[in-house]
Amino acid sequence: MWKTILRRILIMIPEVIILSLLVFLLAKAMPGDPFTGSINPKADPAQLHHLMKMNGLYDPWYQQYWNWVVHLFHGDLGNSYQYQEPVTRLIGSRAVNTLWLAVFTTILTYCFALPMGMYAAKHEGKLPDSIIRIYTYVTYCIPFFVILIIGVWIFGYVLGWFPTTGSISATAGPGFSSAASRLYHILLPGILGALFGTVNVVQYLRSEVIDAKRSDYVRTARSKGVPSKDIYRHHIFRNSLLPIAAFAGYSITGLLNGSLFTETVFSYPGMGLLFINSISYRDYTVITALVLIYGILNLLGTLLSDIILSIVDPRIRIE
């Protein structure tokens, strides 16, 4: 297996190179540059040209790409034109916020979805199953930004139970106070994200459990008089988690993608908002760095999913 993993990682290298080249060229192909629109009555275009030159933005694209690659190998992703700070530091600070929210939301999602999926499957065709299915369809159909706006309006503004903006209170102290404030700020978006993001896990789990219920090994276990509780716990549940495990790799690497809607509605400085703003501002260094990171994470996600599958299901081996 290790040989295969190594081979997969080696294949990723040319993929990443092609990806980075494509991203770089596409970013450069967009109209405008980081200083487009930076005009005011006292600004001097000569200074803007000076800054363009200083940043090598007038160099041919292949030279700019080469410079970028050289810096990349030195661990330097450049400076953000918009934020005027190293891209690594900028992404690092946003990634922390995004991770907090994403991990919390993911944990909550599984906490809600796994019992719901199991319960629905166990009571297939009965009222609880219908209620859970309707719930998942309804939450799937409503656009998430609508939920966020309504949620922040009711629980944030009307009832005042939760903070409505930012990732931490402006006056939070260090240590526990800071962690508590962060947790408080992600409660509402996290709960909303989890309550309205269960559909995939619930439906996959439900259908897998229903399939497993009808399988020979379950029938055999029943005929041998194994208690139903034990059958579900030891036989059905583990096998039914396979498709969910297949997605786990993507889910873990996808945690860093951020949620543009949540970040916009809650003015929560995360990766999603950073990505969109960097495109609007033609902040090339940030765009290329983020897309490269996302690309690598997706490739790793595929690999990770395969590895997880091979671990949870002994029948599957990476060849």
Place this chain on the structure above:
Amino acid sequence: MVKTKTKLATVAVTFLAALTLAGCSNNSKTSSSDSTKVEKVNLSTAYKNKAATNKNATKNGTLKLAIVNNAPFQGITDPILASNSEDAQAFAPGGQNNLFNVDKNYKIIDGGLANQKLDRKAKTATITLRSNAKWSNGSPVTAKDIEYAYEVLGNKESVTQQYSSDYENIVGMAEYHKGTADTISGITFPDGETGKVAVIQFKKMSPSMKFSGNSFIWGTVEPYDYIKDVPIAKLASAKQVRKDPIFVGPYKLDKVVEGESTSWSPNKYYYGKKAQIGHITLNVVSMNNIDKALQSKKYDSVAPSAAGALGGTNYKNLKNLKGYTKVGAPALGYSYFAFNLGHYDTKTGKNVADPNKKMANKNLRQAMMYALNVDQISNKFGNGIKWRANTLLPPVFKKYYNKDAKGYPLNVKKANKLLDEAGYKKRNGSKWRSDPKGKKLVIHFGAMTSSATTEATYQDYLQQWHKVGLNVKYTNGKPMEMNSFYDTLQKPSQNKMDLWLGAWSLSSEPSQSQLYGDTAPFNMGHFATAKNTELINKMNDSSAWNDNTRTKTFKEWQEYMNEQAGVVGEQFNYAWQPVNNRVKGFDISPDNNEFYSNLTLTSSKLK
């Protein structure tokens, strides 16, 4: 120093986003007297709260302000390196390291961190710091701190967007900027670097130097001792600028949460009126949420912005907000229509008018402006805080603003007459007018993508032009994304847009050379005439030291620009905001130089 926004997109969106479609009727009852009466609201710059200050609430309370923005602020505290208004708002309680106090016309006056004395004969500006001027870490503000601002500004490695060739009017600045000199020879210290006086030697003097925001004298100080070990190229990302900055204003920074909030407490070293409120916090709140945030009393007000933080839609939603009082002042900005009249000659560095351009005919330009009903648009969509711009200088410049200028009210009859006279006639049964030579005339209108309602407003303008027989179409068939829009306009020569709708956020010094001068690259319509150059030069020549002469020149220029219609103002607006009734001393007029120090609270909770 009152700074300008630099990402024009933000300005344009702020300026235009609040326009709504309701009532965008196609008023076709056109006559010379059909302009709609505009019901402009009348807001005071100050909330005169008669309630008594609650000393306990003030001392232990927190004033909560919102920074209205859809993105995190950038976190650069240094006004030389920051290039957006959100940073200025987020760090405003620290005083933004301002050197000078100003009067209601932004004229520099004595009484601030430093006084300025201009000597026209010797061509010098002497800047004298007050003896008790200190940074928020207790160290004294020195003459070197004044000079170091110019070093940061002019250093060739600096990432500032604020440097302009105007600063090379300082003796030695050009050499320093090129890197051939280590210091700026024209800035000297009669009492030494640690003294309180800095003298700036100029090659020539300009009357604009009397005003804050001019492009010759920089208006802030840099804490030289505190940042001297940081290379200027890396200053914008240094912790001395981002995480642990020091200030000269009434409040010191307690904490900055990157991109989202700042919190402040009184600076015991402040030279002026002592800060009274125990804490101030400023949080970023998105435009989508700000109305609800204020309605649910999460904030006392929004951080003041000279260009206006809130728009007409916000006004409609918040004008009757219980527990709040509205304040406002004419904004430092305006939206405008500009026509493509020539090109920028990169060899000579001059704008050149081209008589063969599609829009070169003055009658055509005037007719297009008379065809629009901006009064009605403003009246119904601006909710009273926007109104038709009658000139290219907003009323915030009380002295220079020409309130008697008529501008272009709706007058379809006159528009048709102007077009007929100039030979733009409908020929061969066409519903569209052709040009005087009989050739097909299609005019391309450039506009930026915005809200659905704003884009509907563009449609209203297109309809109005169609009514006078002008075939006006969007450039590229639809509104353009901001970068594409300015990428097109900033080219030395372009033929994609014949006219466009844009917006300017202005400096507090109203000279027009950078926007409409014959050498200004930002004169994107390339409007260049001898008379225009003469008037713009006259705004800052020796005669302009006399305020009355300068005022007369500004007014004459406004009339001239209206008559030429190369660039025509679209709308002015109020920079307005609601203030919770527990706040006392809230006054956004420019001459309130102790804005944050003057604030107190009348209760511990929002009313």
